[in-house]
Amino acid sequence: MSDDSSARIVAGLRTWLATAPPGARLPSNRELVARYGASPVTVQKAMRTLGALGLVESRPGVGTFARAVRTARAPDYGWQTAALGAPRTHLPPVSSPLRSASPDAIGLHAGYPDRTLLPERLVRSALARAARGDAALVRSPVPGRPELRAWFATELAEATPPGVTPPSARDVVVVPGSQIGLSGIFRALVGPGRPLLLESPTYWGAILAAAQAGVRTVPVPSGPDGPDPDELARAFAETGARVLYAQPNYANPTGAQWSRERAQRVLDLVRAHGAFLVEDDWAHDFGIETTARPLAAHDDAGHVVYVRSLTKSVSPAVRVAGIIARGPARDRVLADHGAESMYVSDLLQVAALDVVTQRGWLTHLRGLAQQLRSRRDLLAGALAEHVPDAHLDHVPRGGLHLWARLPDGTDLDRLTRDCEAAGVLIAPGTEWFPAEPSGPHVRLNFSGPDPARFPDGARVLGEALATQT
Numbered sequence: 001m002s003d004d005s006s007a008r009i010v011a012g013l014r015t016w017l018a019t020a021p022p023g024a025r026l027p028s029n030r031e032l033v034a035r036y037g038a039s040p041v042t043v044q045k046a047m048r049t050l051g052a053l054g055l056v057e058s059r060p061g062v063g064t065f066a067r068a069v070r071t072a073r074a075p076d077y078g079w080q081t082a083a084l085g086a087p088r089t090h091l092p093p094v095s096s097p098l099r100s101a102s103p104d105a106i107g108l109h110a111g112y113p114d115r116t117l118l119p120e121r122l123v124r125s126a127l128a129r130a131a132r133g134d135a136a137l138v139r140s141p142v143p144g145r146p147e148l149r150a151w152f153a154t155e156l157a158e159a160t161p162p163g164v165t166p167p168s169a170r171d172v173v174v175v176p177g178s179q180i181g182l183s184g185i186f187r188a189l190v191g192p193g194r195p196l197l198l199e200s201p202t203y204w205g206a207i208l209a210a211a212q213a214g215v216r217t218v219p220v221p222s223g224p225d226g227p228d229p230d231e232l233a234r235a236f237a238e239t240g241a242r243v244l245y246a247q248p249n250y251a252n253p254t255g256a257q258w259s260r261e262r263a264q265r266v267l268d269l270v271r272a273h274g275a276f277l278v279e280d281d282w283a284h285d286f287g288i289e290t291t292a293r294p295l296a297a298h299d300d301a302g303h304v305v306y307v308r309s310l311t312k313s314v315s316p317a318v319r320v321a322g323i324i325a326r327g328p329a330r331d332r333v334l335a336d337h338g339a340e341s342m343y344v345s346d347l348l349q350v351a352a353l354d355v356v357t358q359r360g361w362l363t364h365l366r367g368l369a370q371q372l373r374s375r376r377d378l379l380a381g382a383l384a385e386h387v388p389d390a391h392l393d394h395v396p397r398g399g400l401h402l403w404a405r406l407p408d409g410t411d412l413d414r415l416t417r418d419c420e421a422a423g424v425l426i427a428p429g430t431e432w433f434p435a436e437p438s439g440p441h442v443r444l445n446f447s448g449p450d451p452a453r454f455p456d457g458a459r460v461l462g463e464a465l466a467t468q469t
Contacts, residue, residue: 005038009046017055022068026056088214095204095431106457109427112316113400113447117371119355119364123315126354130347140346142338144174148353152308152322159297167324173334176344177319178282178309179205184340185278185305186213188332195241199227201432203252203280206245217434224394226258229265236273243276249292250283253432253443254403255396263295270303277304285313285365287398288373302326310352320344320352372447379446382458389465400447410440410468418464424457
C-alpha cells in the first residue's frame with residue numbers, strides 16, 4: 001500500500017513539475033500528507049525518489065524546490081592548447097603492462113606477479129605491526145630509514161668479493177619505487193639533452209623515465225647474453241655518453257642474464273670511458289635456475305649506481321626501493337630525491353624491512369623459485385604447441401617473462417586487438433624498444449594469475465596469429 005501511495009505521489013508531482021518554473025516551491029510535506037491521504041513516511045519516500053531523479057532539491061529549514069534544468073553541453077578546453085603549448089615528449093596514457101584486465105580475461109600482459117606468489121602473510125603482519133608503532137605518525141629522514149639503508153648495503157656487501165670495499169648505509173638513498181628512482185637518476189646524472197645509452201630492447205619504464213627527464217636515448221643492441229661490447233664501445237665513443245642503463249640480471253623483457261665475462265667487459269668499458277652504469281636489479285628475488293649477480297658488488301669506485309626494488313617481490317602496495325651510489329653521484333641523487341619526493345613513507349619502510357628480515361622471507365623465496373619454474377615451463381610448452389611460429393631465443397633462467405619473436409610482417413596492433421577480443425591480454429613488444437623495433441615481438445608474463453589457463457591463452461594467440469599468416 002505504501003509503495004503504491006509513494007508512486008502515486010511521485011507521478012502527481014512529476015506532472016506538476018513539468019509546468020512549474022525552475023525554483024518553484026513544492027507543497028510542504030504536511031500539505032502532501034493531507035492531499036494524498038498518505039503517511040509522512042510515504043511522502044518522505046516520494047521526495048527522496050524525486051531528489052534521486054534530479055527533479056527537486058531540498059533546502060533544510062526552507063523547503064523543497066523544483067530544480068533548474070541544466071542543458072548538457074560539451075565543455076570547451078580549447079584555451080588550454082595555447083596555455084600548454086606542444087608537449088616536450090609524447091607519453092602513452094597507459095602502458096600496455098598496466099592495463100586492467102577483466103576477471104574472466106587471461107592476463108599475459110602484466111609486469112607484476114600474481115598475489116599468490118607474494119609473501120601475503122608476512123606483508124599483512126608487517127603492515128599491522130608498523131601501523132601500531134610510531135612509523136604511522138612520523139616522517140622518515142630524507143635519505144631513508146637508517147635500518148633499511150643498512151639492510152640494502154649489507155645485502156650488496158654479502159656479494160662483494162675480497163679486495164673490493166663494500167658499500168655502507170650512507171651510500172643508500174631510499175626512494176618510493178624504482179621507477180621514480182630512475183627518473184631521478186637520469187635527471188641528476190645525465191641531464192636534459194645529454195645522451196643516455198640503453199640496451200635495446202629494454203625496460204619500457206626506463207624509456208619513459210628518460211623521456212620525462214628530457215635526456216637523449218641512444219640504443220645499443222642487446223641479446224640473450226647482454227649488450228654487444230663492440231657496439232657499446234662505439235656508442236660511448238661516438239656520442240660522448242657518460243651513463244649506460246642496463247639490467248644484467250633477468251632483463252625485462254628478454255630475461256637475459258649476463259655471463260661473468262660479458263659483465264666484466266661491460267664494466268671495463270664503463271671505467272675506460274669514465275662513465276656510470278645504472279644497474280637496475282629489479283628481478284633480484286626472481287632467480288629460477290641461477291641467482292642474481294650484481295655488478296655493483298665488483299665496483300667500489302662509484303662507476304655503478306645500483307637500483308634494488310622490493311615492490312614486485314614484497315608487494316605492489318609497498319613501493320620501496322634503494323639506490324646505492326657513491327661519491328658526489330650519491331649527493332646529486334639525494335638532492336634530486338629531496339626535491340622530487342622529499343621522503344618515503346616511514347610506514348612502508350618499516351613494513352618492507354620487517355618482511356625481508358623475517359625468517360619466513362628466505363623460505364618464501366625458495367618456494368617462489370619452484371613456482372616460477374613450473375609456470376615458465378608451462379607457458380613455454382604451451383607456446384611450442386599452439387604458437388609454433390613464435391620463437392624464443394632462450395628460456396630465461398629467472399625473471400617473470402618470455403620474450404617471443406613473431407614472423408616478419410606480423411601486425412602487432414591487430415594481433416593485440418584480436419587476442420583481447422577473445423579474452424587474452426598480451427603486451428606487444430614495441431614499447432620495449434627505444435628506437436624502431438628490430439622485429440615483431442610479444443612479452444608474455446608467466447607469473448600472472450591462473451596458470452592453468454596458460455594453454456588456452458597460447459591457443460588464442462596462435463589462432464589470432466594464424467589469421468595473419
